[in-house]
Amino acid sequence: MMEAKDGQAWLGTNGYGSRREEDGVCHDDSATPVRANTVDELHSLQRKPQVVEDRHRLQLQSISASLASMTCGIGPKLVNGDPARKKEMAGKAVTHHQHHITVPTITVSDSDLKFTHVLYNLSPSELYEHAIKYEKGSFITSSGALATLSGAKTGRSPRDKRVVKDETTDDLWWGKGSPNIEMDEQTFLINRERAVDYLNSLDKVFVNDQFLNWDPNNRIKVRIISARAYHSLFMHNMCIRPTYEELENFGEPDFTIYNAGQFPCNRYTHYMTSSTSIDLNLKRREMVILGTQYAGEMKKGLFSVMHYLMPKKQILSLHSGCNMGRGGDVALFFGLSGTGKTTLSTDRNRILIGDDEHCWSDNGISNIEGGCYAKCIDLSQEKEPDIWDAIKFGTVLENVVFDEHSREVDYTEKSVTENTRAAYPIEYIANAKIPCVGPHPKNVILLACDAFGVLPPVSKLSHAQTMYHFISGYTALVAGTEDGIKEPQATFSACFGAAFIMLHPTRYAAMLADKMNKHGATGWLVNTGWIGGSYGVGERISLAYTRKIIDAIHSGELLARSYKKTDVFGLDIPTKVEGVPSELLDPINTWEDKDSYKLTLLKLSDLFKRNFKVFANYKKGGVSDLADEIAAAGPNF
Ligand SMILES: Nc1ncnc2c1ncn2[C@@H]1O[C@H](COP(=O)(O)OP(=O)(O)O)[C@@H](O)[C@H]1O
Ligand SMILES: C=C(OP(=O)(O)O)C(=O)O
Numbered sequence: 188m189m190e191a192k193d194g195q196a197w198l199g200t201n202g203y204g205s206r207r208e209e210d211g212v213c214h215d216d217s218a219t220p221v222r223a224n225t226v227d228e229l230h231s232l233q234r235k236p237q238v239v240e241d242r243h244r245l246q247l248q249s250i251s252a253s254l255a256s257m258t259c260g261i262g263p264k265l266v267n268g269d270p271a272r273k274k275e276m277a278g279k280a281v282t283h284h285q286h287h288i289t290v291p292t293i294t295v296s297d298s299d300l301k302f303t304h305v306l307y308n309l310s311p312s313e314l315y316e317h318a319i320k321y322e323k324g325s326f327i328t329s330s331g332a333l334a335t336l337s338g339a340k341t342g343r344s345p346r347d348k349r350v351v352k353d354e355t356t357d358d359l360w361w362g363k364g365s366p367n368i369e370m371d372e373q374t375f376l377i378n379r380e381r382a383v384d385y386l387n388s389l390d391k392v393f394v395n396d397q398f399l400n401w402d403p404n405n406r407i408k409v410r411i412i413s414a415r416a417y418h419s420l421f422m423h424n425m426c427i428r429p430t431y432e433e434l435e436n437f438g439e440p441d442f443t444i445y446n447a448g449q450f451p452c453n454r455y456t457h458y459m460t461s462s463t464s465i466d467l468n469l470k471r472r473e474m475v476i477l478g479t480q481y482a483g484e485m486k487k488g489l490f491s492v493m494h495y496l497m498p499k500k501q502i503l504s505l506h507s508g509c510n511m512g513r514g515g516d517v518a519l520f521f522g523l524s525g526t527g528k529t530t531l532s533t534d535r536n537r538i539l540i541g542d543d544e545h546c547w548s549d550n551g552i553s554n555i556e557g558g559c560y561a562k563c564i565d566l567s568q569e570k571e572p573d574i575w576d577a578i579k580f581g582t583v584l585e586n587v588v589f590d591e592h593s594r595e596v597d598y599t600e601k602s603v604t605e606n607t608r609a610a611y612p613i614e615y616i617a618n619a620k621i622p623c624v625g626p627h628p629k630n631v632i633l634l635a636c637d638a639f640g641v642l643p644p645v646s647k648l649s650h651a652q653t654m655y656h657f658i659s660g661y662t663a664l665v666a667g668t669e670d671g672i673k674e675p676q677a678t679f680s681a682c683f684g685a686a687f688i689m690l691h692p693t694r695y696a697a698m699l700a701d702k703m704n705k706h707g708a709t710g711w712l713v714n715t716g717w718i719g720g721s722y723g724v725g726e727r728i729s730l731a732y733t734r735k736i737i738d739a740i741h742s743g744e745l746l747a748r749s750y751k752k753t754d755v756f757g758l759d760i761p762t763k764v765e766g767v768p769s770e771l772l773d774p775i776n777t778w779e780d781k782d783s784y785k786l787t788l789l790k791l792s793d794l795f796k797r798n799f800k801v802f803a804n805y806k807k808g809g810v811s812d813l814a815d816e817i818a819a820a821g822p823n824f
């Protein structure tokens with residue numbers, strides 16, 4: 188080594204340092220030498236250390252309290268940072284012993300002796316490294332997105348969702364048709380303890396402190412405690428990301444998720460019917476996840492919470508996408524999974540406010556989330572260029588298949604699941620509106636993917652029809668996609684999101700009716716499903732045609748068209764839409780077998796009627812006055 192001028196040593200390429208030898212050989216010593224004595228020292232120069240301040244101590248105390256065991260009432264010993272960098276972290280621990288307890292405690296369990304490292308609001312880069320190093324199935328794809336596997340579950344488990352029933356939850360929707368399956372407080376605490384013990388047994392946990400709802404007056408603070416970098420990155424993308432200052436003043440969360448998804452619940456525990464349990468406790472403002480690693484549970488679990496909290500403030504929570512034209516006209520896109528909310532709200536010519544969860548308050552629309560969650564089965568650059576471009580560094584790609592060597596994703600591949608997904612921050616869509624808020628909607632578009640092929644590609648709805656179809660929440664997808672032709676499966680999901688609503692559907696419908704009336708919004712029903720016959724005979728309407736229809740709604744062109752009424756459903760269908768063959772607009776034209784069309788139409792209308800019966804008779808603080816008018820807005824035959 189050779190002494191540099193300022194007393195630091197440089198690293199040379201050999202034992203002689205980089206002394207210039209006058210031998211006519213060219214040496215590689217043109218750059219300023221590195222200031223390090225050892226390779227370790229050199230590596231330590233790479234990263235600017237994070238300053239551990241009092242702020243971090245307060246955060247650790249707060250997290251320790253979040254992870255407190257119910258039985259002994261104290262939280263674990265926590266230390267900031269990566270366990271793999273132990274030496275750098277030494278002496279900076281915060282424990283409950285210092286802060287919460289004045290008398291000396293006697294250590295009674297092994298878990299009291301250990302530290303849990305907290306990886307607090309890590310950046311996407313840090314989370315990538317953790318995922319790749321420690322989580323099997325994590326890879327960097329050729330676009331820079333992180334491919335991950337969600338494990339045995341590749342979709343949500345609605346039958347395993349439980350809601351604590353107590354004195355505060357009388358006004359919830361319980362019973363037949365409701366997504367809220369009850370559990371008691373005691374059982375919740377048993378599952379909570381199971382999750383907390385699991386998380387505390389780990390060397391490290393990930394903690395995300397973030398926000399929900401872009402409306403600053405109605406924003407809530409959420410904390411997500413999880414065991415996987417994948418989950419932390421997913422929520423980083425999906426929730427609203429705090430600025431440094433906002434994080435500094437974060438304080439205590441309004442709601443906390445304990446995601447112990449790799450660990451099962453105990454089937455012997457009361458109310459458990461499988462090894463998966465997603466438990467919501469509104470009074471404690473906590474959610475526990477056991478036995479599923481599907482990240483969508485966290486996103487949609489928080490959505491349920493918003494479906495409870497927001498209506499209490501006269502704010503309507505909506506399972507819809509939302510975008511805005513350059514002139515400020517806002518459109519909502521309702522629909523069940525796979526009907527096109529994400530695809531159609533992401534539109535080159537319009538500004539994206541959000542793809543899935545919104546609030547409608549007296550001030551207009553706000554997105555609940557900070558990211559989008561797009562399906563990627565059969566994704567193509569040509570058909571969905573904006574979503575394609577959003578799949579880059581930072582994006583989580585769930586359960587996709589890629590080329591072993593090139594790491595190119597094959598979006599047609601369903602060998603892990605058909606529900607392959609991309610989760611990305613909303614600003615990855617070039618024309619996203621930040622902050623994600625907008626004025627009152629002008630158009631309310633109800634999407635149905637009708638695999639029966641009898642609903643028209645577009646209908647204009649009266650207010651009563653809008654309510655009827657909103658409460659019905661119809662779509663029909665095809666059950667199995669592989670072996671042969673299967674019957675389309677009709678699904679009715681109230682408010683186009685029965686799995687997430689907490690109150691009776693009529694409560695949300697009444698609010699929607701009220702807001703649409705007040706702000707003069709027009710309702711539309713768009714069939715993004717089959718034309719020319721049911722699944723097996725006809726085909727799915729092309730995305731290009733659906734986009735033309737949506738364009739005509741946005742521009743006002745469609746409102747000005749002439750209409751005719753259909754039989755049975757009594758829908759008003761336009762006779763012409765720019766860019767769409769006119770014969771497509773009335774389904775009877777595209778069916779070769781007219782008898783079969785009529786039979787299928789009647790069959791579907793019968794399914795609608797049977798489904799609606801339960802709502803028609805419901806009179807409890809909902810749209811009871813409107814009930815008759817709304818029921819009459821359904822199919823008639
Ligand atoms: N005509 C169409 N309209 C909308 N989506 C279509 C159409 N044809 C095919 N699709 C595909 O259907 C899927 C719709 O899914 P997505 O937009 O993610 O639904 P959601 O957000 O409502 O769950 C996408 O994969 C899209 O490419
Ligand atoms: C994440 C989901 O949303 P969607 O399929 O509506 O995009 C879901 O329903 O699990």
Ligand SMILES: [Ca+2]
Pocket residue numbers: 506523524543
């Ligand atoms: Ca959804």
Ligand SMILES: [Mn+2]
Pocket residue numbers: 528529542543560561562
């Ligand atoms: Mn979606």
